[in-house]
Amino acid sequence: MTSERSVPPTISEVAAAAGVGRSTAARTLGGYGYVGQELRERVLEAADRLGYRANALARSMSTGVSQTLGVIVADIANPFFGGVVRGISDAAKARGVETLVLSTYEDLAEEIAATNVLIDKRVDGIVVASAALDAASAGHIQEARDRGIPVVLVDRAVTGLHLDAVVIDNRDAARGAVTRLLDAGHRRVGFVWGPPVEERPRRRRELIDLAARNLWTDGERLQGYLDALDDAGMAFDADLVMVGAKTEEHAQVEVERMLDLESPPTALFCTENDAVTGALRALRARGVRVGADISLIGFDDSSWAAVMEPPLTMIEQPTLALGTRAAEVLFAAIDGESGAAELHTLKTRYIERSSVAPPPAG
Amino acid sequence: MTSERSVPPTISEVAAAAGVGRSTAARTLGGYGYVGQELRERVLEAADRLGYRANALARSMSTGVSQTLGVIVADIANPFFGGVVRGISDAAKARGVETLVLSTYEDLAEEIAATNVLIDKRVDGIVVASAALDAASAGHIQEARDRGIPVVLVDRAVTGLHLDAVVIDNRDAARGAVTRLLDAGHRRVGFVWGPPVEERPRRRRELIDLAARNLWTDGERLQGYLDALDDAGMAFDADLVMVGAKTEEHAQVEVERMLDLESPPTALFCTENDAVTGALRALRARGVRVGADISLIGFDDSSWAAVMEPPLTMIEQPTLALGTRAAEVLFAAIDGESGAAELHTLKTRYIERSSVAPPPAG
DNA sequence: CTGTTAGCGCGTTCAG
């Protein structure tokens, strides 16, 4: 029976128990200012005996620092963001800072609400993978900045926002992957995942405009796809790009549609994990064999990709590094050491396995 | 140029701007007590004009309620916990409460540190998937309780701790899965994943003791495996259970070892996602075909399991429900509506696909 | 209905 009390002891109680003034106790327990050897020990002993634990809330109130940073991502259950968040919180923990994570599920209204919550909680900084498409829809981010809270973007830069951003080389990665496909001899390469529009853009120009007005990652990857086509002097065929809802189910629908074309794709470039599984469902439904009848390259490597039949060639994103880098940039800003806003681009890794082969003869 | 100030306006400033007393402003902005129609509007207008936003820290200090709950899991990047956390934060958000997530990576020391942080931040409640094996190593959880912070366990109950816990029917699920394998005619069923001991337990009794002294989930699943064997009147063979590090790599090593036995398993029961991929690596390395040469059932369904060749039969865990339920139980405790500690068991779902077949003839 | 007053627990001058 330790008969603990349900209300935690305050620093004053510790001081009383130790027979010293409040501020002497505060100084030793807070680790600042001068305290004599003897009193310090008495305070420590009393604190230990009473089970004293500083009230972080009260401390934050008077210091104005919460030792907490906020992270806003689309979906914490997505392994990609899981990795990013882990990277951030690892870096934060190393600095003695906690991490508050909020999910928005790609909803801008939720993102705004999340930002307000973080502002209200007086976090020391914010890392956000924003769903905002441009500066005009990023007022909430501007507001955080105006209130003196440093913000860094991760995974997705927002065009027009003069802010630090940590992203990967989406465009180059996509271009490289599609080029590999082209080099293997493919002339018909399907692009799987977004943009989320109803009408299929028929002209190259429309598609580029669309890319520019879309989520950073999607747009960049689409541009990379077009780059590769350009490099090879090939025309773009609207029928080979997926449009509509970005879900596994719809990816399947779109790939099945492509397979039914008169001149179906002989290779697929999938820009998301769910795009890969959706495409695989379509291939299975149509009895098309990966690596033999069709080639495939996906984004977001996962352990299962290596045990597929055949093992899938994938582009791996440095999720942890994305997070730790974002945290570093944020800490620099918090410490007032940051200069002009910068775009930090991390490299992806092309993992070659067995899902790419020359197109079937004929 | 909106020329925002970097220090946010306080409620007193709003009151001054509106020409009313602080508490009138506080009452309208805080949404409590009576305020006249006209003054209320003046306050609202002033607050809006100044861009007032309540300081949640200060509010928490005086109310003693932080409107925040803490969640401690092993690894936020693990899709399983990702789902649980999402379930919790969805339920929390619906209640206007925020969620603080901390990862421990299965390290008890980290878990204790995380608990202390949450106590210091005065969260209103804690949900934890604890790595503690018994009440003796769960002192930190007791301490939170002693300080009046409700705690509910999720995914893993801790034997000896008189606390609400929300878990799945691990033992039944394992027993059911292994029974299916046995019913299909298999006599040699390998158990893949844990316990993490050096020496392979030779007797059934030792294994049961081990199960009892291990992580809740692991132990229960192992018991279920033994149950199924008992039901079928079959003897347990120590060579068919994996021991050692719980990693994908080691699972591969252990499965390869099993395949090299004089009498290798004709079926595998994998109790984790990484156990499945590890096992698949081993099968690939040995040229053993799933569904033909060997049957397999895994835990933790994921979208990729459905597109494997053949599609994998899996046990799906209700991750979101686990989270929402844990949150509900926690809220009940916070509201003082909870009775005696209870073990809430959620059902898993057996998803039959094509990785189970009769053992090969011969 | 409204304004005044007193804390919440801690950090931080500022005399002693």
Place this chain on the structure above:
DNA sequence: CTGAACGCGCTAACAG
């Protein structure tokens, strides 16, 4: 080196 006194921004009794 120590302790008293004030303030952070807000809620909550309390009179008016």
